[in-house]
Structure formats: C-alpha cells, structure tokens
Amino acid sequence: MDALHYLLVLVSLLLILYQLTVPKRIERKNVLPRPPSLPIIGHFLFIKMLLKLPLHEVLNKLCNKYGPLFLLHLGKRRTLVLSARSDIEECFSKNDIIFSNRPLLPSRKVVEYNFTTLGAPYGNHWRNLRRFFAVEVLSPKRLQLSSTIRTEEIRFMIKYLFQTSFQGFVKVELNSFLYMLDFNIIMKMVAGTRCFEENEIDTDRGKDKLDDLKQSFSPVEPLALGDYFPFLRWLTCYGAEKKILNKFKKRDAFLQAMLDARQNLDKTPSVSGGGSEIDQTIIDVMLKLKEFEPEFYNDDVMKGNMMAMLMAGTHTTVITMQAAISRLISHPEILKKARDEIDNVVGQSRLLNDEDLPNLTYLHCIINETLRLDVSVLPPRESSEDCTIGGYHIPRGTQLMVNVLTLHRDPELWTEPNSFMPERFLQNEKGGGFKFVPFGIGRRICPGSTLAIRLMTLSLGTLIQCFEWEEAETEDKSQGVAKHKLNKRKKCVKMIFRPREALTQVLAQL
Numbered sequence: 001m002d003a004l005h006y007l008l009v010l011v012s013l014l015l016i017l018y019q020l021t022v023p024k025r026i027e028r029k030n031v032l033p034r035p036p037s038l039p040i041i042g043h044f045l046f047i048k049m050l051l052k053l054p055l056h057e058v059l060n061k062l063c064n065k066y067g068p069l070f071l072l073h074l075g076k077r078r079t080l081v082l083s084a085r086s087d088i089e090e091c092f093s094k095n096d097i098i099f100s101n102r103p104l105l106p107s108r109k110v111v112e113y114n115f116t117t118l119g120a121p122y123g124n125h126w127r128n129l130r131r132f133f134a135v136e137v138l139s140p141k142r143l144q145l146s147s148t149i150r151t152e153e154i155r156f157m158i159k160y161l162f163q164t165s166f167q168g169f170v171k172v173e174l175n176s177f178l179y180m181l182d183f184n185i186i187m188k189m190v191a192g193t194r195c196f197e198e199n200e201i202d203t204d205r206g207k208d209k210l211d212d213l214k215q216s217f218s219p220v221e222p223l224a225l226g227d228y229f230p231f232l233r234w235l236t237c238y239g240a241e242k243k244i245l246n247k248f249k250k251r252d253a254f255l256q257a258m259l260d261a262r263q264n265l266d267k268t269p270s271v272s273g274g275g276s277e278i279d280q281t282i283i284d285v286m287l288k289l290k291e292f293e294p295e296f297y298n299d300d301v302m303k304g305n306m307m308a309m310l311m312a313g314t315h316t317t318v319i320t321m322q323a324a325i326s327r328l329i330s331h332p333e334i335l336k337k338a339r340d341e342i343d344n345v346v347g348q349s350r351l352l353n354d355e356d357l358p359n360l361t362y363l364h365c366i367i368n369e370t371l372r373l374d375v376s377v378l379p380p381r382e383s384s385e386d387c388t389i390g391g392y393h394i395p396r397g398t399q400l401m402v403n404v405l406t407l408h409r410d411p412e413l414w415t416e417p418n419s420f421m422p423e424r425f426l427q428n429e430k431g432g433g434f435k436f437v438p439f440g441i442g443r444r445i446c447p448g449s450t451l452a453i454r455l456m457t458l459s460l461g462t463l464i465q466c467f468e469w470e471e472a473e474t475e476d477k478s479q480g481v482a483k484h485k486l487n488k489r490k491k492c493v494k495m496i497f498r499p500r501e502a503l504t505q506v507l508a509q510l
Contacts, residue, residue, distance in 0.1 A: 155351065186309055260284060
C-alpha cells in the first residue's frame with residue numbers, strides 16, 4: 001500500500017508539473033493561430049468542406065475569425081496564409097529568396113516536364129527561363145513587334161461582331177468570344193497560326209475546338225490526395241492523377257504537333273534566313289537559340305514555354321476581361337466616361353491601337369480596379385529554409401498563400417474597398433507598395449503582366465469604342481445574367497454588341 005501511495009503521489013506531481021510547464025512551452029514557441037484540426041488529416045477535411053465556396057471566400061472567412069496570419073495543416077503540408085500588408089511586406093522584403101520556390105507536388109512532376117517549366121525550383125534553370133521570357137518574349141522591343149498581331153486579331157473579331165450585327169441582334173456568349181480572341185492572339189505569337197477562322201467562330205466545329213483547348217489549357221486540375229497524404233499515392237495514381245495525366249497527354253500531343261510543324265519549316269526566312277523579326281514566332285526564336293544551347297532548349301523546355309503562354313496568356317486574361325465587362329455593364333456612368341476618353345484621345349475616324357494606350361489613363365484605371373476586386377489568391381510558394389514572419393517561427397517546407405482578396409479590400413488601405421471606383425487609381429490612393437499585387441510579388445512575380453495589361457486594355461478599349469453594350473435576356477431566368485453572381489455582383493453570360501453609329505464607316509472598312 002505504501003508503494004502504491006507513493007506512486008499515486010508521484011503521478012499527481014507529474015501531472016501538476018505538466019500542467020504548469022506546457023503552457024509556458026507553448027508560449028515560448030509562439031504558436032501560430034489556426035482552426036481546430038484532426039490528427040493526421042489536419043484541416044484537410046475542414047477545408048474540403050468549405051471548398052464548396054470559392055477558395056478566396058474560405059480564406060477570407062478564416063481571416064476574419066483567426067486573424068490575418070494563420071496556419072493550416074493540409075495533410076503533411078503546412079500552409080501559411082498571409083492577409084495583412086505588414087506581414088506580406090516582411091515576407092517578400094526579408095524572406096523573398098526563401099519563398100522563391102513553388103511546391104513540388106508529385107502529381108505535377110510529369111505535367112510540368114519534370115519541373116523544368118516556369119514552376120521550376122529557384123536556381124539557374126529557372127533564371128534561364130525567366131531570362132528567355134524577359135528578353136525574347138516580353139521585352140519592350142518584342143512587345144512592340146507583336147503589337148501587329150494583337151491589333152490584327154482584335155480587329156478580326158471586331159469585324160465578325162460588326163458583320164453579324166446585320167443579321168439582327170446576335171447574342172454573344174462572352175466567355176467563348178473572349179477565349180477565341182485570346183487563343184488567336186497567343187497562338188499567332190507562339191506558332192504563327194490562328195486558332196479560329198471566321199467560318200468556325202459560331203459553329204459546332206468551332207465550339208468543339210474551343211472546348212478542347214479550354215480543357216487542355218485550363219490551369220484547374222483535379223485534387224490529388226497523394227500530394228498531401230503520401231500513403232494514399234497508390235490510390236490517387238488510379239484516380240485524380242490518372243485524370244491529370246490523361247489531360248497532359250492530350251495537351252502534350254497538341255504542343256508537340258505545333259513544334260514539329262514549325263521545325264519542318266526550317267527553310268523559311270524567319271527561322272534560318274534571319275528574315276524580319278516581326279515574322280518570327282516564339283517557336284522560331286527558341287529553335288534559333290537551340291542552335292547555340294541545344295542542351296537547354298530541348299523539346300520539353302520548349303513545350304513548357306509554349307504551355308506557359310497558352311495557359312497564363314488566356315485563362316486569367318479572359319476571366320479579368322469578363323469581370324471588367326460585367327462591372328461596366330453594372331456601372332454605365334463609368335462605361336460612358338471610358339468611351340468619352342477614347343473618343344477624345346483617338347477620335348471616331350479610326351480604331352485605337354497600341355500607340356494610344358499610354359494616353360488612355362482612365363481605361364487603365366478600370367483594368368486596375370477590376371484586378372483589385374477580382375484577383376483573389378496568388379499561386380502558392382514554399383519556404384526553402386526556416387524563417388520568421390510576424391514574430392512567428394516558420395519551418396522549412398511551409399507552403400505560403402497570399403490572400404489577395406482581404407489585402408485588396410482592406411478598409412485601412414482603400415476608401416470604400418468593396419466599391420468599383422476606377423478613379424481611386426487616378427488619385428494614387430494611399431500609395432506605397434505591397435497593397436496592390438494582382439500579378440504577385442518578388443522574384444516570382446508574373447513575367448507576363450505587361451503583355452496581359454496591353455492585351456486587356458486594347459481588347460476592352462476597342463469593344464468600348466466600337467459598340468454599344470447590352471445584356472442579353474435569356475429564356476431561362478434561372479440562367480440569366482441577374483442570377484449569376486460573383487463577389488455579390490452581376491456576371492455577364494451573354495451580350496448584345498450594337499455598332500456605334502459614329503463608327504459604322506470605320507467598321508465597314510475592316
């Protein structure tokens with residue numbers, strides 16, 4: 001009995017000691033805020049249930065409850081979420097190199113050509129890729145050379161809208177129209193060929209081709225549980241990863257066919273004879289560089305560069321333009337102000353072009369305000385070393401997500417943050433950095449931001465200059481414009497573009 005008595009006393013003392021010391025240990029560790037989690041799966045089930053909502057709304061709800069800096073455990077992957085300007089500034093000024101990697105998800109290895117695309121780990125290969133895009137694709141000189149392509153393809157689609165207007169008030173499916181426009185521009189830059197000819201735009205054949213391209217080059221992939229739970233990898237290889245691989249095979253075959261077609265034209269002046277730079281496609285440039293760096297410019301790297309252009313150059317651009325049109329429809333006074341600016345700068349005797357864009361200040365403000373309200377989450381990054389953010393210890397291998405929605409609608413940074421007010425960018429509202437980051441931050445900032453802005457501004461400006469806009473009513477009211485909401489606003493599904501009387505003669509000459 002004495003031994004048992006002593007044992008009970010010892011256990012009691014140990015319990016008291018544990019209760020006294022554990023809180024202090026937790027305090028010393030300065031544990032990050034986080035939602036309640038389950039063993040092994042962490043917050044994965046919780047997030048998966050919430051993902052019935054858009055991701056940015058999920059993160060915004062969590063931010064409101066747990067603060068602007070919190071941690072999620074998604075299986076074995078720790079994910080840090082930043083929403084406050086001060087934390088974002090600290091992260092990307094002091095720790096930018098540490099967070100210059102993308103997560104190397106197992107399911108992405110094949111589809112990213114063994115991580116040799118722009119999502120490659122930070123290092124020499126990635127720097128070479130960035131240099132290629134900065135010098136050979138997106139430099140001021142190259143953008144000027146490709147301005148002819150943008151102008152021609154936008155006017156090609158404008159001509160289609162003008163000609164179909166003679167058949168009555170044609171309802172234009174906005175998403176499809178913008179995708180066809182963007183695919184034509186990017187494909188012309190990459191391979192020198194147009195995706196959709198006039199006789200395909202509003203046909204079943206054209207719609208089938210568009211569906212194939214959208215499916216192949218959409219960045220949205222099935223969720224592969226094996227990326228978060230390695231012990232389930234064998235299962236996802238027969239599920240999500242198989243779907244991802246099937247999609248990749250289709251995309252890879254399309255890219256290889258384009259590359260082969262251009263390689264077979266090796267006797268054309270644009271490739272071997274050094275002809276006019278304006279005639280050189282991105283494939284031509286890569287093939288020429290391959291003569292000097294054959295090990296770097298192999299087929300996988302070239303296809304990865306082509307894939308980056310066709311994915312990043314279409315999907316996000318279309319979403320942003322569609323959002324801008326939807327917002328302008330809901331704010332006719334802003335649409336009128338933009339049209340008046342174009343009429344004052346360009347006039348009504350010609351169509352606007354790339355050279356006019358620097359003088360269309362208000363139009364740029366509309367694009368920026370749309371990006372502020374509609375870009376919500378940046379692609380994730382991953383820490384390569386331990387670091388400190390906001391006073392918290394962040395271990396190596398932690399994923400990072402920047403919650404742009406909350407940052408771009410912070411009432412301490414923006415007046416009436418939920419309102420569509422392009423004028424705020426004329427006033428440089430509460431200037432300073434790290435408050436407006438639609439294209440990312442630091443070394444991994446989107447290299448194509450300048451091209452995207454030019455393309456969106458020219459496309460949107462031309463539509464504003466040439467047509468009166470109207471929402472198209474639908475027979476099924478549940479599918480109508482008024483029923484489609486994104487961020488509590490109207491999202492246009494179908495539009496009617498009526499040629500402006502003042503531009504009729506100009507449009508007739510296209």
